[in-house]
Amino acid sequence: MTFTPHIFGSALVALAVLAGAAPAEERTGEQIYKQMCARCHGAKGEGAKNYPLPLTGDKSLPQLTGVIARTMPEGEPEALDAEGGKRVAAFIYDSFYSPDAQAKRNPPRVELSRLTVKQYRNSVADVIGSFRGAPKVEEKQGLRGEYFNSRGFQGNKRVIDRTDAEVKFDFGKAGPDPDKPETFDPNTFCIRWEGSVWAPDTGVYEFVVRTDHALRLWVNENRKPVIDAWVKSGDNTEFKASLFLLAGRAYPIRLEFSKAKQGVDDSNKTPKPPVKPAFVSLNWKRPNRAIEVIPARNLTPQKFPEVYVVEAPFPPDDRSLGWERGTTVSKEWDAAATEGALETAAYVVARLPELSGAAANATAADRLPKVKAFCRTFAERAFRRPLTAAETALFIDRPFEGTPDIDLAVKRFVLLVLKSPRFLYPDAGTAPEPYATATRLSFALWDAPPDKELLAAAAAGKLGTRDEVAKQAERMLSDPRARAKLREFLIVWLKLDQAKELSKDAKRFPGFDAELANDLRTSLELLLDEVVWSASSDFRQLLLAD
Known part of the structure; x- marks a missing residue:
């Protein structure tokens, strides 16, 4: 005044x-x-x-x-x-x-923002994924298809090894190679398609395989198929499974198809049994979309490792300003974070030999040192910075005190880390400025924590100037997670996230259906990608395009 x-x-x-x-x-x-x-x-x-x-x-x-x-x-x-x-x-x-x-x-009240639900899931996925590695992303589309002239997948029976843009085949009564019909027995052949599938959105995906013969489908799980109709019975020709996937990531996928009379070997019978038709297609239903064949742009023959996705249900984040914010800490959110930590602890322990490199043998002399080294790296990547001496004692040493059970100690450790404010609140604590910069940059571009390269730059003090930050940002923009986040931003900007379904009067627009609405949405997404990422990229097209 x-x-x-x-x-x-x-x-x-x-x-x-x-x-x-x-x-x-x-x-x-x-x-x-x-x-x-x-x-x-x-x-x-x-x-x-x-x-x-x-x-x-x-x-x-x-x-x-x-x-x-x-x-x-x-x-x-x-x-x-x-x-x-x-x-x-x-x-x-x-x-x-x-x-x-x-x-x-009257000191100002310090209000911390927690991780949003998306950031929480991405953070846990990245921390665990950092122990698995991943191939460099290549501009390849489709899935590797191996075609066998047999009931099973014997290597000496493989006839075709190629990349298929998508899986949508109607073989009729012929074999997979109509130009050389003698190559395959039209009654008995099998095919394996393998690679990875890119998820453009975060949410629940429904995978749908349509076929009149036997099949197995694995998605983001190499141990157990999400669809198993290898022993087929009945007349069902559509098989479904739902999974929650995070945007901007590639998930391993494998589809096995077999045309053969179940339980009977007809290969030596004379005369041959009559040929039955066969078809197979690999489809999905993206969040709030219609069922469609998975397009080539979302498939790659590259094999990416499994991605761990927390399945615990979280309450929705605040979107009163148009975008997700981690401003509310409710009992429901805290309970969900606890459930997510418990779920993650069980997952880590079940795969501890793979993630830590320590032998599963409880008597192995080097098991404890390797597991503790794994825990230290896990905590530093979760906290997005190195541990202090006090934090090492609290998070690494204490969980192992008083118990010879290493698996139990690892469970304690994961719960302690994932429930810590150092993990849940990106601005909590006193992180050195280079690491704070790395965290702000990675969450801004990826909704995810810093990767190894960004953390290495922070450790080397190479995030202190505009040019150094810009260099990292340019590198990070080539990551599919950045593309997914920018597309999501544009969808929110256009308020398309508020329109879950599009319908019209059937009498006035008799040709308008869910498939057409799906195609219109896909057309818009491709336009956005073209405007942002093409060689002729020009943001003015977002305002001037028809």
Whole structure:
């Protein structure tokens, strides 16, 4: 507020009355204020009944001193000598008037943002995935297809090894190679398609395989198929399985198809049994979309490792401003974070030999050192910075104290790390500035924690200039996670995330159905990708395109 003559009012009138009791220069500014000002303006300048406004403002100390010298006490400025006015002005300024004094008296409340649900899942996926590695992304599309002229997948029976853009085949009563019909027995052959599938969105995907013969499908799981109809019975020709996937990541996929009479070997029979038709297609239903054949652009023959995805259900994040924010910490969110930590601990222990490199044999001499080294790296990647000595004792040493059971100790460790504020709140703690920069950059571009290269740059002190940060940002933009996040941003900008379904009057638009709506949405997404990532990229097209 701005000082005006009436602010000090009768308080300084009283000062003038009492001025004769003792010289002003013999008292401090605080004494003068307490004796003559506090009863009207409050002991700490907060205001009182007669003068409720607090003594705060933006004037400098010389300016404030001048106001007091010219106007105080109100109507009798000569009652307070210049030296006494300077002292009381200095006290008022330093104690509660100036912005710095106000900041000291009323320090701002520090509010931390937690990880959003998407950031939480991405963080856990990346921490575990960092122990598996991944091939360099190549511009390859489709799946590797191996065609065998047999019931099983014997190597000496493989006839064709090629890349198929997508899996959508109607073989009819012929074999897979109509140009060379003698190559395959049309009654008995099998095919294996293998590679990875890119998820463009975060959410639940429904994988749908349509065939009239035997099949098995693995998605993001190499141990157990998500669809197993290898021993086929009945007339069902459509098989489904649902999985939750994170955007911008490749998940291993394998589809095995077999055309043969189940349980009977007809290869030596004469005459041959009549040929039955065969078809197979690999489809999916993306979140809030229609079923479609998985397109080549979402398939790659490269084999990527399994991605761990936390399945625990979380309450939705706040989107009142249009984008997800981790501003609410509810009992439901805390319970979900606990469930996610328990789920992750069980997963890590089940795959501990793979992730840590330690033998499963409990008596192996090097098992404990390797497991503890794994835990240290896990914690540093989860916290997005190196551990201090105190943190090493708390997170690495303590879980292993008092128990010979290494698996139990690892469970304790994972729970301790994933429930720590150091993991859940990116701004918590006192991370060195290079690591704080790395964290802000990675969550801005990926909704995920820093990768090994970014952490290495932070460790080397190479994130201190604009050019160094720009160099890392340019590298990170080539990652599929950056593309997925930018597409999501544009979808939110266009408010398409609010339109879950699109329908029209069937009489006025008889050709409009779910498949057409799906194609329109795909067309828009391809346009956005073209505008942003093509050689002729120009953001103005987002505003000028038809």
